[in-house]
Amino acid sequence: MLEQLRMLVELQVLDKTLYKLEQDHQNIPVKLKQLDDKEAQLRAALQEAQEELEQVAARRKELEKDVEAVKARQRRAENRLMGAKTQREYRAANAEIDEAKDSIKGKEEVLLELMERQESLEIEVTKHGEVLEEFLAASEAERKEMTARVKRVARELKRLGKQRGGLLKGVDAGLLSKYDFIRQRRQGVALAPVKAGTCLMCHMDIPPQQFNELQRMDRVMACPSCQRLLYWADADGFETPE
Ligand SMILES: [Zn+2]
Incomplete structure (x- = not known):
């Protein structure tokens, strides 16, 4: 049984490394996805501001054309006013000039609002663009590092997996299945050293009777x-791993 425990201790050292690598292997794609999501979010914000800016610029252009058309109408009415031969012609031209002036005034108020909105949108677009550029520059190295790391981790997992296969050869099948069962439910650690009657994994005391029995190391206890x-950490040849 001592030999079996010695093999499990060796296996546990390897399994701790494997567990960390497996966690890494699962977490890296999640982190990469988070970077992609963040990028998509920044691009969407930029696009939204750009689209609104285009709409505002188009409306402004249209309205400016309208104002020009009304001004031309006003000029024609002014010419008619100068050449008016009757009271009726005079009044009609005057009324048209007043109407044109009102219309221009109203449109210019809207134009002013559009210009202000356009200016603030231009600032917004620039800001969103800068934030996106900064994010891309900052995350590029991180992405490269993670992409390379996930490959490295996969290779290491394969290599250690083979090594684990070698370590398993002498281990009792029943003991191994118990060990694996616990390992999967205890963050990769199925084995606990006991020192001075205390389990070093959960820091609870083992009943003295059980501790006495444990020191004989002739059967595996939980x-x-x-x-x-x-296992008893002070037994000969069992140094406590960190
Ligand atoms: Zn414990």
């Missing part, structure tokens, strides 16, 4: 609190 498989 921690009453965390259910991990226990």
